[in-house]
Amino acid sequence: MTDSLTDKLKVLFPDIEPRTVLDCTVIDVDPGSVPQVMEQLKTYPDLGFSMLLDITAVDYLTYPQRPAARFCVVYTLRNWERNWLLQVRTPIPDPEWGVESVAHLWGAADWAEREVYDQYGINFRNHPDLRRILNHWQFEGHPLRKDYDIFKGQICYEADRLEDEIRARLASKGIDESTMQDINTEMMFLNLGPSHPATHGAIRIFTALDGETIMANVNEIGYLHRGFEKTAENRTYNQIIPLTDRLNYCSALMNNIGYVKAVESWLGLEITERAMFMRVILSEFFRVQDHLVCLAANLVDMGGLTNYWYLYNEKEASYDLIARLTGARLTSSFTRIGGMYRDFYEGWQEDMEQQLKAIEKGVNDSLKLVLQNRIVHDRTQGTCVLTPETALSYGYTGPNLRSTGVSFDLRKDSPYYNYEAFDFYVPVGSQGDIYDRMMVRFEEIFESIKIVRQAMKMIPEGPVFVDDHRVALPPKDQVYNKIEGLANHFKLIFEGVKTPAGEWYNSYEAANGELGFHFVSDGSGTPYKLKVRPPCFYAMGGFHEMIEGEMIADAVINLGSINIIGGELDR
Amino acid sequence: MALGLEAGLGESVLTTRLDEIINWGRQYSLWPMVFGTACCAIEFMSAAASQHDISRFGAEVVRFSPRQADLMLVCGTISYKQAPILKRIYDQMPDPRWVVSMGACASSGGIYDNYCTVQGIHTVIPVDVYISGCPPRPEAVLDALMKIQEKIQTESVLVDRHKDFKGILD
Numbered sequence: 001m002t003d004s005l006t007d008k009l010k011v012l013f014p015d016i017e018p019r020t021v022l023d024c025t026v027i028d029v030d031p032g033s034v035p036q037v038m039e040q041l042k043t044y045p046d047l048g049f050s051m052l053l054d055i056t057a058v059d060y061l062t063y064p065q066r067p068a069a070r071f072c073v074v075y076t077l078r079n080w081e082r083n084w085l086l087q088v089r090t091p092i093p094d095p096e097w098g099v100e101s102v103a104h105l106w107g108a109a110d111w112a113e114r115e116v117y118d119q120y121g122i123n124f125r126n127h128p129d130l131r132r133i134l135n136h137w138q139f140e141g142h143p144l145r146k147d148y149d150i151f152k153g154q155i156c157y158e159a160d161r162l163e164d165e166i167r168a169r170l171a172s173k174g175i176d177e178s179t180m181q182d183i184n185t186e187m188m189f190l191n192l193g194p195s196h197p198a199t200h201g202a203i204r205i206f207t208a209l210d211g212e213t214i215m216a217n218v219n220e221i222g223y224l225h226r227g228f229e230k231t232a233e234n235r236t237y238n239q240i241i242p243l244t245d246r247l248n249y250c251s252a253l254m255n256n257i258g259y260v261k262a263v264e265s266w267l268g269l270e271i272t273e274r275a276m277f278m279r280v281i282l283s284e285f286f287r288v289q290d291h292l293v294c295l296a297a298n299l300v301d302m303g304g305l306t307n308y309w310y311l312y313n314e315k316e317a318s319y320d321l322i323a324r325l326t327g328a329r330l331t332s333s334f335t336r337i338g339g340m341y342r343d344f345y346e347g348w349q350e351d352m353e354q355q356l357k358a359i360e361k362g363v364n365d366s367l368k369l370v371l372q373n374r375i376v377h378d379r380t381q382g383t384c385v386l387t388p389e390t391a392l393s394y395g396y397t398g399p400n401l402r403s404t405g406v407s408f409d410l411r412k413d414s415p416y417y418n419y420e421a422f423d424f425y426v427p428v429g430s431q432g433d434i435y436d437r438m439m440v441r442f443e444e445i446f447e448s449i450k451i452v453r454q455a456m457k458m459i460p461e462g463p464v465f466v467d468d469h470r471v472a473l474p475p476k477d478q479v480y481n482k483i484e485g486l487a488n489h490f491k492l493i494f495e496g497v498k499t500p501a502g503e504w505y506n507s508y509e510a511a512n513g514e515l516g517f518h519f520v521s522d523g524s525g526t527p528y529k530l531k532v533r534p535p536c537f538y539a540m541g542g543f544h545e546m547i548e549g550e551m552i553a554d555a556v557i558n559l560g561s562i563n564i565i566g567g568e569l570d571r
Numbered sequence: 572m573a574l575g576l577e578a579g580l581g582e583s584v585l586t587t588r589l590d591e592i593i594n595w596g597r598q599y600s601l602w603p604m605v606f607g608t609a610c611c612a613i614e615f616m617s618a619a620a621s622q623h624d625i626s627r628f629g630a631e632v633v634r635f636s637p638r639q640a641d642l643m644l645v646c647g648t649i650s651y652k653q654a655p656i657l658k659r660i661y662d663q664m665p666d667p668r669w670v671v672s673m674g675a676c677a678s679s680g681g682i683y684d685n686y687c688t689v690q691g692i693h694t695v696i697p698v699d700v701y702i703s704g705c706p707p708r709p710e711a712v713l714d715a716l717m718k719i720q721e722k723i724q725t726e727s728v729l730v731d732r733h734k735d736f737k738g739i740l741d
């Protein structure tokens with residue numbers, strides 16, 4: 001597959017030499033030709049990179065083999081139909097001049113470029129609205145630059161106004177002062193959040209209303225920006241696992257798995273069969289948990305409080321099992337590079353089976369209230385429709401993308417951990433409305449339960465950790481009695497697991513969609529750079545496309561239906 | 572917080588009896604305003620759900636309007652971007668008001684000792700009770716609630732709470 005991509009790239013761009021890193025093709029482009037190359041990548045039918053997964057930058061200031069240009073911008077693209085993953089890298093000799101924006105090609109670039117600008121201070125020429133996104137407007141400097149001190153906090157005294165932005169958005173939709181006078185109406189600005197029950201966290205939704213209809217919408221995020229990426233640059237690889245818990249805290253263990261999977265892929269580590277099965281079981285179990293919370297909260301927004309008890313109580317009951325296994329209810333930190341923290345406890349199968357049954361019952365009870373419910377149908381069907389083109393352009397993945405009819409799922413299209421051996425199907429929607437998004441999640445719960453049951457039957461006995469001294473702590477008797485064991489232990493704890501120098505991207509199908517990790521390693525036990533590709537960030541980036549033209553009450557339930565989790569959104 | 576009685580009555584028998592009855596009322600009808608930003612808020616959801624059932628302590632009437640609440644529960648990380656909003660919401664709450672800082676992040680910045688995280692909300696608003704944990708278990712939330720109730724018992728309608736507090740945003 002990738003070969004044919006390499007061939008195609010060679011034909012179209014004769015002077016570019018494609019490389020392959022893991023399952024990703026990488027090309028280097030000079031900044032001047034970025035606009036043209038990117039346009040061809042998107043529009044040539046032979047290439048058809050309809051998804052821009054992520055944009056990030058690297059600051060090579062303190063990198064051992066420092067290239068000529070201090071900064072480099074990296075675009076990650078995907079052609080989901082042919083399962084092609086491509087990274088385009090371009091050196092940035094002068095951040096102030098920067099590089100041409102690609103926001104006119106992919107909707108996702110709008111926010112992605114703003115983030116790079118905010119964190120690295122790289123200019124994107126002709127970007128429609130280049131301003132900070134994660135840090136506050138009074139912030140000075142660019143925190144992910146290597147010369148920015150991690151501890152240098154800056155106080156924000158006042159929230160941003162957003163009025164200019166909403167007026168610009170109105171104008172871009174052809175609604176200016178004169179039209180408002182013509183139709184004899186007055187626009188009302190309504191602000192939801194950042195502290196509002198409907199936002200399930202801290203997001204600010206700013207709307208311009210005509211009556212109850214939303215004419216324009218801009219959103220502000222970053223209220224939960226906790227500096228994941230900068231902090232990760234100061235931790236060893238294993239120390240980052242607890243930080244990943246707190247990305248999507250409704251399914252913490254999935255982030256743990258996605259993260260260690262990405263590190264292991266670069267190390268070329270084959271984890272043990274049992275560990276692989278454990279990861280599948282736990283991934284799917286947590287996918288169920290995540291969907292339960294999302295649906296419970298979404299239905300509460302709609303006024304269906306009973307559903308909350310049916311669904312959330314099952315989540316609560318699952319905590320017993322999770323706490324017995326991992327020692328924590330929410331923040332599990334259960335994986336390690338090379339395997340799992342420990343094996344399942346004795347009798348976990350019965351607990352799991354019982355829990356799965358209870359979940360099925362809870363979900364079925366809730367479905368009984370929802371499926372034939374006229375109010376739910378009227379409120380959700382045909383509202384806040386997302387078309388497949390918009391979804392792909394804004395980088396939607398996971399259940400949100402599948403609800404539009406695009407059946408892209410990494411578990412099927414780029415399987416890992418033997419997913420091809422399991423019998424399950426990927427539910428897709430047809431309309432891309434709120435109803436579809438809910439129903440896709442309901443269906444996925446049943447599919448995940450199916451996978452867990454199959455994996456429970458097939459799971460082999462054996463160790464859960466690889467026997468490889470590069471990553472595994474030596475057994476205690478060797479640490480206490482042998483100098484080599486002690487040295488090995490000491491090095492792994494203090495210096496961390498060492499990864500070969502290089503850059504790579506690896507992704508994983510999390511509950512909300514494609515969770516990717518982009519690493520830059522300088523060969524030490526600490527990542528030189530670690531960027532998360534969070535599914536939520538891009539889902540929120542296209543939020544305005546879904547709610548403009550709809551009613552304000554729909555915006556609230558729509559936010560619940562795309563499942564925005566602050567920790568992952570703002571990192 | 573005083574009810575305007577002190578001028579006429581001073582510390583007479585009447586006001587001490589009044590304290591008792593008002594405190595009794597306040598203790599068992601705390602209306603929380605949940606300032607939930609992150610993972611800790613999920614554990615608050617658990618504290619409110621059936622199994623732990625916060626209504627046993629009379630605090631189930633969760634208000635999202637600060638103007639109707641007297642107990643602020645700060646659940647989650649507070650970034651510098653969030654701080655002015657936290658302060659504004661706190662200022663909107665009528666006196667008397669109590670603040671619980673839930674979790675390591677709200678109490679001290681937690682594992683986020685970096686450029687964007689406020690290192691403890693006591694730098695922004697006065698805090699009455701801290702809960703340790705990352706995240707604390709729902710039982711710990713209930714424990715904090717009981718601590719607030721104990722605290723209320725000892726208070727008097729004649730005394731203004733946290734009059735002289737000065738935070739980084741004041």
Ligand code: SF4
Pocket residue numbers: 246331609610611612646647648673674675676677681682704705706707
């Ligand atoms: S204390 Fe821990 S669980 Fe609570 S918000 Fe902070 S990181 Fe999340």
